[in-house]
Amino acid sequence: MSDELNPPQQAAVRHVQGPLLVLAGAGSGKTRVITEKIVHLVERAGVAARNIYAVTFTNKAAREMNTRIAARLPAERRRGLNVSTFHTLGLNFIRQEFAALGLRPGFTVMDADDSFSLIKNLLHQSDHKDVIEPKALQWQISLWKNELLAPDSFLTHADEDIRAQAQLYAQYQQQLAACNALDFDDLIGRPVALLRQDDAVRERWQARVRYLLVDEYQDTNTTQYEFVRLLVGKLGAFTAVGDDHQSIYAWRGARPENLHRLAEDFPSLSHIKLEQNYRSVNSVLDAANHLIAKDTTTHAKRLWSAIGAGEAHRVIVCAHAEEEAERIATEILQQHFRQQTDYRQFAVLFRGNHQARLIEQALRKLNIPYTLTGGQSFFDRAEIKDAMAYLKLLVNPHDDAAFLRVINTPRREIGTATLEKLGQHAQEWRSSLFAAATSIGIASRLDARAHERLHRFTDWLHGIRSNPGEALATLRRLFADIDYAGYLRTQEASTKAADRRWQHIEEWLDWLEKISREHEDGTMNLPALAQRMTLLGILDQQTREQDSNAVALLTLHAAKGLEFNHVYLAGMEEDTLPHRDCQDEERLAEERRLCFVGITRARLSLTFTLCKRRRRYGEWREITPSRFLDDIPESLLAWQGVGIAQPKAASEAQARDHLAGIMAMLKK
DNA sequence: ACGCCGCGTATTTTT
DNA sequence: TACGCGGCGT
Numbered sequence: 001m002s003d004e005l006n007p008p009q010q011a012a013v014r015h016v017q018g019p020l021l022v023l024a025g026a027g028s029g030k031t032r033v034i035t036e037k038i039v040h041l042v043e044r045a046g047v048a049a050r051n052i053y054a055v056t057f058t059n060k061a062a063r064e065m066n067t068r069i070a071a072r073l074p075a076e077r078r079r080g081l082n083v084s085t086f087h088t089l090g091l092n093f094i095r096q097e098f099a100a101l102g103l104r105p106g107f108t109v110m111d112a113d114d115s116f117s118l119i120k121n122l123l124h125q126s127d128h129k130d131v132i133e134p135k136a137l138q139w140q141i142s143l144w145k146n147e148l149l150a151p152d153s154f155l156t157h158a159d160e161d162i163r164a165q166a167q168l169y170a171q172y173q174q175q176l177a178a179c180n181a182l183d184f185d186d187l188i189g190r191p192v193a194l195l196r197q198d199d200a201v202r203e204r205w206q207a208r209v210r211y212l213l214v215d216e217y218q219d220t221n222t223t224q225y226e227f228v229r230l231l232v233g234k235l236g237a238f239t240a241v242g243d244d245h246q247s248i249y250a251w252r253g254a255r256p257e258n259l260h261r262l263a264e265d266f267p268s269l270s271h272i273k274l275e276q277n278y279r280s281v282n283s284v285l286d287a288a289n290h291l292i293a294k295d296t297t298t299h300a301k302r303l304w305s306a307i308g309a310g311e312a313h314r315v316i317v318c319a320h321a322e323e324e325a326e327r328i329a330t331e332i333l334q335q336h337f338r339q340q341t342d343y344r345q346f347a348v349l350f351r352g353n354h355q356a357r358l359i360e361q362a363l364r365k366l367n368i369p370y371t372l373t374g375g376q377s378f379f380d381r382a383e384i385k386d387a388m389a390y391l392k393l394l395v396n397p398h399d400d401a402a403f404l405r406v407i408n409t410p411r412r413e414i415g416t417a418t419l420e421k422l423g424q425h426a427q428e429w430r431s432s433l434f435a436a437a438t439s440i441g442i443a444s445r446l447d448a449r450a451h452e453r454l455h456r457f458t459d460w461l462h463g464i465r466s467n468p469g470e471a472l473a474t475l476r477r478l479f480a481d482i483d484y485a486g487y488l489r490t491q492e493a494s495t496k497a498a499d500r501r502w503q504h505i506e507e508w509l510d511w512l513e514k515i516s517r518e519h520e521d522g523t524m525n526l527p528a529l530a531q532r533m534t535l536l537g538i539l540d541q542q543t544r545e546q547d548s549n550a551v552a553l554l555t556l557h558a559a560k561g562l563e564f565n566h567v568y569l570a571g572m573e574e575d576t577l578p579h580r581d582c583q584d585e586e587r588l589a590e591e592r593r594l595c596f597v598g599i600t601r602a603r604l605s606l607t608f609t610l611c612k613r614r615r616r617y618g619e620w621r622e623i624t625p626s627r628f629l630d631d632i633p634e635s636l637l638a639w640q641g642v643g644i645a646q647p648k649a650a651s652e653a654q655a656r657d658h659l660a661g662i663m664a665m666l667k668k
Numbered sequence: 669a670c671g672c673c674g675c676g677t678a679t680t681t682t683t
Numbered sequence: 684t685a686c687g688c689g690g691c692g693t
Contacts, residue, residue, distance in 0.1 A: 058682065087683045111683080184683045219682095252681065352679050354685095415669095535683060557680050579679055594680080617678070618684040 005029075005036060012239070012272045013037045016045050016211070019236035019266040021259065023243060025303045026288070026600035027279030027563065030241050031061075034213050035068040037239060041211055042077055049073075050080030051210035053231070055089055057219055059536055061561065062088070065215075086224055087535055090187035095528070097201060101190050106395045106527040108181040109534040112138075113385075114401035115172075115183045121400075122171050125427060128164045141169045145185035146221040146253035148192065178432045180398045188223050195230040206233040217242030217262075221253040229265060236266045244298040248557060248594050250586070256298075277303045279563050280603050281310025287606065287632045288599045294631050295596075297589045303600075313606040315572070315629065317641030321355075324609050325362035327641075328568050331607070332551060333366050335566065343369055345565035347552040349598045351577045355570060356553050369550035373558045379537050383488065383501045384508055388533065390478055391512075395530045397461055398432035410487035412457055418450045434458065471526045472513055479505065556598045567602035569595075572610040574624040595628045608637075 005013060009029060012022045013036045024030035038054060041047040056062045065083050082089070091109065098107060110118070119141070120134045144154075151173065154166030176182060182190065195202045209231045214220070217240040220228070232238045240262060247256035255261075263269045277285055285303040292298070318324040328348055335341050348359055356372055363370045378384060389405035397403070408414050419433075425445060426436040436442055437454050446454070464478055479485070485502045492498040515532055516524045524532065552564065556577075571577060578591035599606060614623050629637070 085683065090683095109683095112681095187683075248680080249682090251679085354678085537683080555680065557682095576679095581679070590680095615684075 005033070006274075006276055008272050008274050008276075009033050009036075012274070013040050015239075015270060015272070016041065016237075019232075019262070019269045020239045020272065021217075021262055021269055022239060022241040022272050022274060023259075023299070023301060024241050024274040025243060025277060025301050026246060026597070027277040027303070027305075028274035029278055030215070030243075030274065031065065031068070033274070034215060034239070034241060035065055035072065037213065038069055038081070038083075039072045042073060042081075047210050048080070049078045050082070051208060052213075053082040053084075053089065053209050053211070054213040054215070055084065055086050055228075056215045057085060059085055059088075061085075061215060085535070086227065087184060087187045090191050090227070091531055091535060093191040093205070094182070094187065095531075097191070097194055100194055100198065100201065102177065103182070104180050106180070107531075108179065108392050108396045108399040108402070109187065109531045110176070110179075110181050110183045110399075110401055111534050111537060112184065114181075114399075117401050117404065118175055118179075119168075119172060121404075121423065122168055122175060125423065126164075126168060126171075128168065131161070132164065132168070137165055137168060140165050141172060142185055143253050144169060145183075145189050146223050148189065148223050148226060174430055175400070178398065178426070178430055178435070179400045180396050180432070181401075185223070188227050192223055192226045192230060195227075202230060202233075205231060206235075210237060212238040214238065214240045215242075216246075218244050218247040218256040218259050219249050219254045220258050221255055222258075225255065225258045225261070236268070243301075245292050245295070245301060245593055246560060246597055247298070248560065248590060248597060250590055260299075273301060275301055275303055277305040277600075278307075280305055280600065281308050283310030283312060283636055284599060284602045284604075284606055287313060287636050288596055290633055290636075291592065291599065291628055291631050292596045295589050295592050297586070298593070307603075311605065312636055312638040313608060313632075315608045315610070315637050315639045315641075317625075317639065318609060318611050320611050320613050321358050321615070322362075324570060324611050325358035326365075328359060328570065328607075328609060329362035329366050329368060331568070332363075332566075333368060336368075341566070342549055343551045344549045346568070347554060347559065347562070347564040347566070347601060348568045348570055349554055349556050349559050349601065350570045351556060351579060351594070353555060355576075359553060359570065363551060363553075369548065370553050371548060371550045372553045373555070378504070378507075381501070381504055383484075383504050386484075387479075387505050387508055391475060391526070391530050391533070393461065394465060394474070394478065395527045397434040397458075397465070400426075400433050403433045407457065410482060410484065410490075412453055414450065414453050414457070418446060418454065421445045422454070434461075471516065471524065471529055472509060474526065475509065475512075556594045559601050560597050563601055563603055565602075565604045566607075567598070567605070568607045568609060569598050570609045572608040572626040572629055573614070574626055577626050577628065592628060595626075 009032070012020065012033050022030065022033060024033065034054060038052055041052055042049055054065060056065065062084050069078055069081065069083065084092070094101060094103070098105070116134065116138055119138050123129050123132060123134050123137060151166045151170035154162050155170070157163050157166065176186070195205065212228065212232050214228055228238070240259070242259050244256050244259055247254065250256060282305060285305055289302055316327055318327055332346050336343060350356065360370065360372065386406060386409055389402040392399050392402040393406060404419070407419070422433055422436050422442070425439070425442055426433050429436065429439070431439070438458050443451055464474070464481070468474070484505070488498040488501045489495060492501065512529060512533065515536065516529055519528070554562070577595055578588055582588050582591055608629065610625055611623055613620055615621070
């Protein structure tokens with residue numbers, strides 16, 4: 001990338017008077033524009049860093065932006081700068097306004113798992129457990145929250161099913177309140193509600209947010225849009241950066257039309273388009289341009305680059321999925337050795353995670369290192385979940401999810417019968433389980449032994465909580481107290497396995513210490529640490545993967561924002577991409593954009609693969625190539641593979657050469 | 669408390 | 684086909 005900003009980039013950076021929408025094509029340097037603009041605001045426009053807010057969707061993006069700014073601004077000039085995810089901004093807001101929201105200090109942020117177990121319990125106690133799927137209910141509640149809809153608007157709905165779901169939604173909110181807890185969606189929804197109703201709070205925040213920058217604007221949902229609108233007020237000192245061509249999250253509530261809704265809400269809105277691409281050769285961009293031209297729901301943009309022409313993209317047709325996987329693996333191996341290409345420069349992209357399995361196998365067979373997103377993470381380990389639950393419970397004993405997780409870990413001989421009664425009591429009194437366990441009334445519902453055990457636990461928790469100290473030291477003391485290491489030894493057949501799991505706890509403690517140190521004011525207190533931990537959960541998994549020199553296996557969704565020299569787009573088939581469950585135009589258009597995102601990840605080369613036949617749910621099915629391939633001009637594609645343009649004998653000879661080449665490479 | 673069997677289902681996922 | 688979950692049986 002050149003050092004100089006191009007004219008539209010410069011215009012975007014310098015435009016500080018009034019609202020601005022930057023339509024930034026794939027690879028057009030949007031992160032650079034945002035970071036340069038922050039530098040510009042501080043150094044030229046005289047805005048104090050603490051009054052500048054930049055919002056992203058992922059922790060990774062926020063971190064990347066912080067790193068880039070750190071390289072451009074000295075520490076004292078960027079002190080107080082707010083670069084964070086939407087959710088972290090919401091959390092910080094709530095940490096300052098929690099009393100007005102009816103929360104007590106030390107409130108819990110429940111992650112998706114916690115909220116799921118809460119919903120399951122609620123559903124279990126209701127009489128809808130046979131008709132409503134907990135997963136579906138969680139999904140519906142989240143969609144409603146993303147649309148800023150409260151349960152009461154559905155309690156009188158014509159559809160009985162929806163009424164029932166709304167009822168459970170209301171109960172879920174009550175339960176969260178009883179637990180002094182919020183879920184992820186609340187982190188944005190609750191601030192929005194407060195900003196709407198409380199003039200003083202709104203004015204305070206609007207005075208604070210002197211300039212707001214929002215990344216990936218096409219991914220905002222209704223609630224996030226509203227958050228932005230309320231924070232910037234009438235003045236509208238903000239820059240929104242987005243690309244409607246990369247809108248691939250409508251299925252989970254994103255409203256890409258928010259991009260264009262801005263013009264209605266802010267009549268003085270200026271537009272700037274970034275169309276020069278700094279990533280890809282032109283053959284890649286041509287394919288992308290042709291494909292996206294057929295998306296009538298988005299606005300025209302034409303990518304171009306000064307990087308060179310590039311070559312036609314191969315379309316490899318395989319007999320079946322196993323062959324497709326092997327083909328991709330051997331191609332990568334060949335290129336790795338012949339052209340001295342690092343493995344990290346390759347990516348294999350696909351629509352669904354299940355497609356990864358065969359590709360993984362094929363890569364493993366050839367000893368090619370790879371990373372896979374969406375697998376089991378560090379945080380899915382039982383011991384880590386236990387540890388996190390203990391931390392959360394320490395901070396907020398009313399956190400039911402945490403309470404249930406650790407009440408009997410290690411064994412305290414508190415069984416399901418006791419918990420059932422406790423749950424009933426909590427339900428009746430609209431209280432948390434902890435409150436129920438310590439209430440006077442509970443004694444009559446439980447037999448003396450159970451009551452005694454329960455009390456031993458709550459007393460113990462009280463004891464630890466009332467003996468404050470440094471955060472990490474308190475945690476270590478807690479684990480020693482319950483002899484968690486000993487418990488692990490009872491759980492594992494070998495001491496070695498138990499030690500490894502204890503090792504994970506140590507790693508987790510180190511990680512917490514790191515988070516704590518990264519905090520601006522030195523060390524964090526326990527509540528802040530617990531809350532931050534929940535929001536960061538996934539981060540380290542991602543950063544770990546990036547460090548290794550390995551082929552990246554990614555879903556198309558996970559690939560957004562990344563780039564690779566060589567991209568393989570697997571499963572270019574009808575019913576896969578586009579996915580079979582999208583009849584309507586909206587859905588189909590989103591699949592097209594998904595394909596667009598995949599294509600525009602490639603810097604130098606792009607290879608499409610597909611199968612003629614595929615086994616689906618046990619049955620062999622004939623496959624039609626993806627309609628998206630029809631939308632790319634023939635001149636940009638080079639078809640090869642089974643029955644395509646190559647006589648059988650020739651392809652067999654080629655296959656032999658291929659294999660011989662591979663064997664030779666493997667030997668050296 | 670644990671394990672097994674049978675049934676139903678089967679994108680994409682961040683915070 | 685495969686996997687995960689719920690229910691039931693030991």
